[in-house]
Amino acid sequence: MTSDEIRFDCQRRGDGGVPVILPRIDGVPLTELIDSFEIAAGMQPAGDTYGGLIPQFFRFGPMRDHFLGRSTNAMGPKTPVLGCECGEWGCWPLMARISVTADCVVWDSFEQPHRTTRDYTAFGPFQFDRYQYDDALRALSVALDSDVDDTRA
Template sequence: MITRLGLHLEDGTLRVTVDGRPLVQDVAGVERRIIDHPDRSLAGDYADLGLHEVPDRDVTAYLATDGAEREVLGCTCGSAGCWPLLVRITVGPREVRWSDVRHGFRDWDYGGFGYTFAADEYLAELDAVDRLLRADPNSTGTRGPW
């Protein structure tokens, strides 16, 4: 199933939505099902990705590098790599896939959880954010869904 990526810049963070829902909400739902009881309170305990975690603030290079493993949600403390949710990005001519979802420090099995996006829409969304950041390099921006 093809899903739609949304990226929203706000206060120095990049909020990821999928089909209009915050990514953290989808992840929390999956984690509540897969996490053993003592750790269940950790389900969905993520923050939006800080722009400081995206090298050179180049969102396209960060989220459209074929074969790359990237952090798409981070820790609520704001430290890069502290509590990461990672995905493998596969870029094809018609589709972009996020697969091999994993937590950076927990051995949680996300099974087949992931997303497939239409490549043209996905890349256009990344480009829109990059254009905003290039227009105002100091922007922490507010950009809602298109």
């Protein structure tokens, strides 16, 4: 299996400037990938329903731990990788199993917990080189740290 490339964009939300984290896989926002999949599968609602994660709206813990699948157990065995377009992850999350080894990180077993009849078997899996993934997490940490510094200025 070839490796996908991941990046975590950290942008400011328009309604107060809080940082929003949006994964990009092979340069494409995860929101676009899931929208295309759900629309092609005839799922309703679909399209423009997901948004990035907003750490300030929920105590995910360190984002590095979160995206390594080690976030709070209150969420169960899967990790939210996207939230609702409204900004609340619990409203309309995209959940994934995140498996980590020394060499790779895999996102698979996607689900929309509010629509349990939906079949996401054909979405993913996405396999990332562990070193590239760790670099992307470091870049996210730097972006979030500088964002915190900006809000203190």
